[in-house]
Amino acid sequence: MKDQAIIRPMDRADLSDLLVIEGEDGWTRDNFVQAELVLHAKTVVVDIDELAVSFMTIRYDRPCIEILNCGTRRSYQRKGHARRLIEELIRNLRTETSFHAIKAVCGVENFEFRGLMQACGIHEIHAPVKGYYEDGTDGVLFCLTKESRQPSR
Numbered sequence: 001m002k003d004q005a006i007i008r009p010m011d012r013a014d015l016s017d018l019l020v021i022e023g024e025d026g027w028t029r030d031n032f033v034q035a036e037l038v039l040h041a042k043t044v045v046v047d048i049d050e051l052a053v054s055f056m057t058i059r060y061d062r063p064c065i066e067i068l069n070c071g072t073r074r075s076y077q078r079k080g081h082a083r084r085l086i087e088e089l090i091r092n093l094r095t096e097t098s099f100h101a102i103k104a105v106c107g108v109e110n111f112e113f114r115g116l117m118q119a120c121g122i123h124e125i126h127a128p129v130k131g132y133y134e135d136g137t138d139g140v141l142f143c144l145t146k147e148s149r150q151p152s153r
């Protein structure tokens, strides 16, 4: 059906769409390939009419499910696509017995991602960590445990 959003695993043909989402300063083709081959991460995409409009790269690193990266194509932002990906991850957390928490990190000035985490009930667990990133930027850590309560919408 036209305009229907489907969540599915990424395939190599999606890489060009993901590189558009990432732009010049984001992940490169090598970053996506390395995440898959070296970190054994999985990337899922939101597909609308065969265009990958949003993605999330996740590493299953017992006992944590770690969000390594996510992004939504600019013209598709604020339509709930990233939220749907995270809600699916939270459902996985609730059903997977060997995983206990979802964790993520972002730069202190990434207010989009911080807003997304807050909207999905994934809490900031630490004061900003000084110099977390190689370029000296501070990082904010997020965590949602199995027992955490979800916000009502």
Ligand SMILES: CC(C)(COP(=O)(O)OP(=O)(O)OC[C@H]1O[C@@H](n2cnc3c(N)ncnc32)[C@H](O)[C@@H]1OP(=O)(O)O)[C@@H](O)C(=O)NCCC(=O)NCCS
Pocket (backbone or CB within 6 Å): 054, 068, 069, 070, 071, 072, 073, 076, 077, 078, 079, 080, 081, 082, 083, 084, 105, 106, 107, 110, 111, 112, 113, 114, 115, 116, 117, 119
């Ligand atoms: C962060 C990002 C992935 C969100 O994607 P999205 O598909 O637009 O997010 P959603 O539409 O699902 O947003 C869900 C909620 O998150 C919050 N949110 C999303 N974007 C936000 C923004 N720019 N500012 C503040 N809060 C925001 C809101 O509460 C939003 O709900 P609302 O639209 O009903 O107010 C997107 O802004 C993006 O690609 N940013 C650049 C890449 C990036 O920073 N990635 C994270 C790397 S760690």
